[in-house]
Amino acid sequence: MKFLKFLLVGVFFGIVMAKSEAMSWYRIQEMFRFQSFHMYGIIGSAVALGVVGVALIKRFKVKDIQGNPIQFAAKEPGWIKALLGGSLFGMGWAITGACPGPIVVNLGYGYWPFAIVFVSAVVGTYAYGLVRDKLPH
């Protein structure tokens, strides 16, 4: 059952997304209208703690569960892809009110129309794979 631990972390993540209301379209609208601290608190505290956690892991050369040093892959450089791709995603995030994680959390929660969003997102990634070589990165 080497996958069980990932299932459990996923369940925890889903519960956090639901109970923090980060899965709500309303909360994303509130964020993009700068009318509440709610989402900034959720994302900001995650990043703040994440920065400290990653720095500590690097500083003390923490090993993972299999005894290998924990490594952090550098993100591929390129500001064009980050800015253009990011903006396209941001527009989709604002319309649907969900990023990829909350799409499936919403499905589990019982908001079935998110199936349309999920299938479309898979198709969108497929389309990117087809035209990838023609795009500036």
Add this chain to the structure above:
Amino acid sequence: MLIAGVMLTLNFFGKSFGVSSNLRTVCAAVLRPKAKFFDFNWRNELWNLVFLGGSALGGFVAHQYLTAPGTDVVQLAPSTVADLQALGFTAPEGMQPSELYGAAGMQDPKTWIFLVAGGLLIGFGTRYAGGCTSGHAISGLSNLQLPSLIAVIGFFAGGLLMTHVFFPYLF
């Protein structure tokens, strides 16, 4: 804060926290396209699909067992409620607006177009950018990655453009 715990736990398991790469895995495993971008051993990413499945299960558990019926009405900022009312959205009666995710919304073809277009933008944009909120905003920024900072600026540029410029024409 708990989300950082999710990321660090996955790090401890020898993995990294990034949800949108699952979309690429689903493409490779289910649609089996010929493009080089999908030519990788998707079986190595099964752990992440299991995580994704767990997230859906988490949503189910939160709704069924951790939320009393009718108590998940989002207490939105009054200014947001007013702004959304001006666009034709009623005040929240749950986690999601019925205009987009309720039975009434589903009867309007316009809603389908929005959800399909939104999904396409999410799928295309996240892979183009190389990550979403989890991969860039949480994992990338935690690792002080410059491409992630640029991507997050892009997320907001797109989100603000959609909300403040396009929404009045769409809704």
